[in-house]
Amino acid sequence: MDLLRFATAGSVDDGKSTLIGRLLYDSKSIFEDQLDAVEAASKARGTEYTDLALLTDGLRAEREQGITIDVAYRYFATPKRKFIIADTPGHQQYTRNMVTGASTADLAIILVDARKGMTEQSRRHATLSSLLRVPHIVLAVNKMDLVGWSEERFNEIYAEFTEFAAKLDVPDLTAIPMSALLGDNVVDRSVNMPWYGGGSLMHHLEHVHIASDRNLQDVRFPVQYVIRPMRNELHDYRGFAGQVASGIIKVGDEVMALPSGMTSRVAAIDGPGGPLEAAQPPMSVTLRLEDEIDVSRGDVICRVGNHPEPTQDVDATICWMDSDALTVGRKLGILHTTRMARAMVKDIAYELDVNTLHREKDVTELGLNAIGRVKLRVTTPLLLDDYADNRTTGSFILIDEATNRTVGAGVVREH
Amino acid sequence: MTATSFSQLDALEAEAIHIVREVVAQMERPALLFSGGKDSIVLLHIALKAFAPARLPMPLMHVDTGHNFPEVIDYRDRVVEQYDLNLVVGSVPDAIERGFVREEPNGSRNRIQTPVLLDTIEKNKFDACMGGARRDEEKARAKERVFSFRDDFGQWDPRNQRPELWSLYNGRVHQGESIRVFPLSNWTELDIWDYINSRGIEVPSIYMAHERDVFHRDGMWMAANEFCQPREGEMIERRTVRYRTVGDATLTAAVLSDADTVDKIIAETAATRLTERGATRGDDRVSEAAMEDRKKEGYF
Ligand SMILES: Nc1nc2c(ncn2[C@@H]2O[C@H](COP(=O)(O)OP(=O)(O)OP(=O)(O)O)[C@@H](O)[C@H]2O)c(=O)[nH]1
Numbered sequence: 001m002d003l004l005r006f007a008t009a010g011s012v013d014d015g016k017s018t019l020i021g022r023l024l025y026d027s028k029s030i031f032e033d034q035l036d037a038v039e040a041a042s043k044a045r046g047t048e049y050t051d052l053a054l055l056t057d058g059l060r061a062e063r064e065q066g067i068t069i070d071v072a073y074r075y076f077a078t079p080k081r082k083f084i085i086a087d088t089p090g091h092q093q094y095t096r097n098m099v100t101g102a103s104t105a106d107l108a109i110i111l112v113d114a115r116k117g118m119t120e121q122s123r124r125h126a127t128l129s130s131l132l133r134v135p136h137i138v139l140a141v142n143k144m145d146l147v148g149w150s151e152e153r154f155n156e157i158y159a160e161f162t163e164f165a166a167k168l169d170v171p172d173l174t175a176i177p178m179s180a181l182l183g184d185n186v187v188d189r190s191v192n193m194p195w196y197g198g199g200s201l202m203h204h205l206e207h208v209h210i211a212s213d214r215n216l217q218d219v220r221f222p223v224q225y226v227i228r229p230m231r232n233e234l235h236d237y238r239g240f241a242g243q244v245a246s247g248i249i250k251v252g253d254e255v256m257a258l259p260s261g262m263t264s265r266v267a268a269i270d271g272p273g274g275p276l277e278a279a280q281p282p283m284s285v286t287l288r289l290e291d292e293i294d295v296s297r298g299d300v301i302c303r304v305g306n307h308p309e310p311t312q313d314v315d316a317t318i319c320w321m322d323s324d325a326l327t328v329g330r331k332l333g334i335l336h337t338t339r340m341a342r343a344m345v346k347d348i349a350y351e352l353d354v355n356t357l358h359r360e361k362d363v364t365e366l367g368l369n370a371i372g373r374v375k376l377r378v379t380t381p382l383l384l385d386d387y388a389d390n391r392t393t394g395s396f397i398l399i400d401e402a403t404n405r406t407v408g409a410g411v412v413r414e415h
Numbered sequence: 416m417t418a419t420s421f422s423q424l425d426a427l428e429a430e431a432i433h434i435v436r437e438v439v440a441q442m443e444r445p446a447l448l449f450s451g452g453k454d455s456i457v458l459l460h461i462a463l464k465a466f467a468p469a470r471l472p473m474p475l476m477h478v479d480t481g482h483n484f485p486e487v488i489d490y491r492d493r494v495v496e497q498y499d500l501n502l503v504v505g506s507v508p509d510a511i512e513r514g515f516v517r518e519e520p521n522g523s524r525n526r527i528q529t530p531v532l533l534d535t536i537e538k539n540k541f542d543a544c545m546g547g548a549r550r551d552e553e554k555a556r557a558k559e560r561v562f563s564f565r566d567d568f569g570q571w572d573p574r575n576q577r578p579e580l581w582s583l584y585n586g587r588v589h590q591g592e593s594i595r596v597f598p599l600s601n602w603t604e605l606d607i608w609d610y611i612n613s614r615g616i617e618v619p620s621i622y623m624a625h626e627r628d629v630f631h632r633d634g635m636w637m638a639a640n641e642f643c644q645p646r647e648g649e650m651i652e653r654r655t656v657r658y659r660t661v662g663d664a665t666l667t668a669a670v671l672s673d674a675d676t677v678d679k680i681i682a683e684t685a686a687t688r689l690t691e692r693g694a695t696r697g698d699d700r701v702s703e704a705a706m707e708d709r710k711k712e713g714y715f
């Protein structure tokens with residue numbers, strides 16, 4: 001059975017959590033005790049109906065305020081697929097948590113309130129989904145019950161969204177009119193909108209073609225840990241443990257370790273279930289090489305004719321997630337695959353205006369939730385690929401060296 | 416090899432191995448929380464694989480409430496011997512004896528185990544503790560990061576978690592702070608049993624259907640034993656039961672079940688209409704946010 005990871009996105013109160021609750025409820029994926037608890041909690045709050053958003057809004061503060069603060073992960077399966085849902089917050093203050101949920105998603109559902117249309121936050125989330133290269137986007141025009149199930153209104157919002165998305169990289173877009181509250185077009189097709197010819201959200205989730213996003217071309221194996229058993233009978237065992245980021249590695253392949261550039265051949269691949277002939281993403285394996293070459297954590301094993309050039313200069317688009325702004329000259333920790341290094345901000349090329357997608361060039365800092373393009377100088381050479389080619393070797397996080405908090409997320413871009 | 420021969424269970428295993436290796440590579444003094452329950456058994460199995468053929472590069476840590484199922488303690492001790500592991504025990508009965516914590520009037524050691532856990536972490540200077548908790552267990556857990564930061568009081572701050580993108584885990588801490596790590600975050604109860612089945616992992620016998628003296632309390636079947644006796648009006652009956660979770664023996668209930676093989680457990684798990692904690696755990700019933708409150712205090 002295959003697995004689809006999806007995330008919700010959109011402005012505060014557009015109905016994301018209600019939609020997830022409805023999806024779980026109508027697909028009979030809720031346990032009785034969970035439903036009892038949600039019914040009791042709704043009653044205690046004086047809500048007239050069972051507030052299905054409480055299925056994911058599980059924190060005390062979320063329930064008090066009726067908003068989502070942090071991502072909730074939910075799991076369910078149908079006979080067709082297994083799903084991992086990340087229900088993310090719409091509130092701008094918690095954009096960092098939306099980014100957390102969207103970074104691993106195969107599909108993002110961007111909700112828009114049919115009464116309000118696109119807001120700045122809908123645009124920000126669409127921009128972030130595109131930046132993170134979430135391959136499939138669903139535009140969910142929600143609360144159709146409040147606009148008289150109007151086809152015209154749906155078409156207006158669809159046009160507004162596509163006009164904006166035209167400036168972004170959105171490879172696959174599907175638009176669905178719905179009512180998360182009443183369940184129209186969530187699991188079952190709506191009887192209130194006969195003008196809509198497409199399928200329900202659930203139908204789309206079950207059938208969307210997730211052509212393997214995995215890059216099987218370029219071998220990249222970031223070394224996590226060197227296994228040395230320190231026992232007499234295994235005296236010469238030296239294994240390089242890691243998770244295959246991309247490409248197919250086979251026993252006998254000629255490989256190069258970077259940044260040293262030393263070459264050897266793959267002598268054996270040890271998987272969790274025993275020896276393997278080949279490994280591909282996302283397998284976690286241990287490679288043994290024929291020669292004793294120097295390899296340690298942070299190094300990357302590649303094929304001889306296909307490898308990234310080590311570089312200390314990083315050009316990237318980043319999402320800044322801290323109230324203490326990013327400024328030129330600031331020093332930060334950087335974690336790229338398994339390499340931890342230090343970085344200095346050399347330049348801020350521009351900040352992206354999420355409303356117009358205009359590139360604002362005269363900026364001296366990136367504030368909380370800003371998206372911008374920066375140049376970094378790093379203490380140790382990194383082995384970077386373009387994020388478009390490789391979600392693992394093309395991404396990094398920035399860490400504040402005083403507080404240790406994760407303050408930025410970056411993707412490496414050619415253009 | 417084609418992509419299809421790699422199942423979603425293999426993918427969960429690969430993700431968990433990656434996380435466990437990150438813990439050992441990034442942290443100075445990690446430990447693996449081991450209770451002898453099914454999730455910690457799967458986690459240990461994965462951690463052993465992650466470093467094979469080398470030994471497990473961290474000790475196990477057990478917070479022993481003293482309210483144990485003997486089958487589970489036997490299992491724990493056998494595993495420790497079989498894999499030549501180091502076991503650190505944080506003992507609640509000892510802590511009561513030396514006056515570090517005080518027994519609660521209702522006899523439950525659920526809350527007082529948290530200070531013992533934190534004390535054991537501090538004494539051993541552990542900067543990371545891995546546990547088998549899963550996001551599908553409970554609504555507060557559903558919100559928690561894989562690398563979950565704890566301040567120097569062991570507290571979780573759910574409103575201020577570190578962003579966690581892709582598979583990049585930030586394990587940086589100052590002295591006294593620590594990280595709780597949950598490599599099985601994305602597993603469901605069914606995944607755990609499928610994994611136990613497909614990898615042929617042994618589990619303590621109390622997970623399989625067996626006959627036991629039980630009585631009915633608050634809609635749950637409690638075992639009658641030295642820690643827990645029926646009150647007035649509650650009657651002991653001999654029933655065929657099994658456990659879905661293993662926790663403090665005074666709080667953990669059994670479920671009526673004939674499933675005496677892993678295959679039958681899988682069939683039952685796939686069809687059940689109750690969550691495992693809802694069906695068996697008195698500790699979550701205290702209030703709507705019982706788990707969140709305990710986690711804020713430092714519970715796993
Ligand atoms: N009439 C109507 N109301 C809806 C619909 N969907 C959601 N709502 C209501 O909108 C309000 C906000 O819903 P939530 O699901 O909490 O919104 P959200 O997008 O998760 O909000 P955040 O997570 O805080 O960003 C609630 O009162 C819902 O009952 C809908 O389709 N129709």
Ligand SMILES: [Mg+2]
Nearest residue numbers: 016017067068
């Ligand atoms: Mg919400």
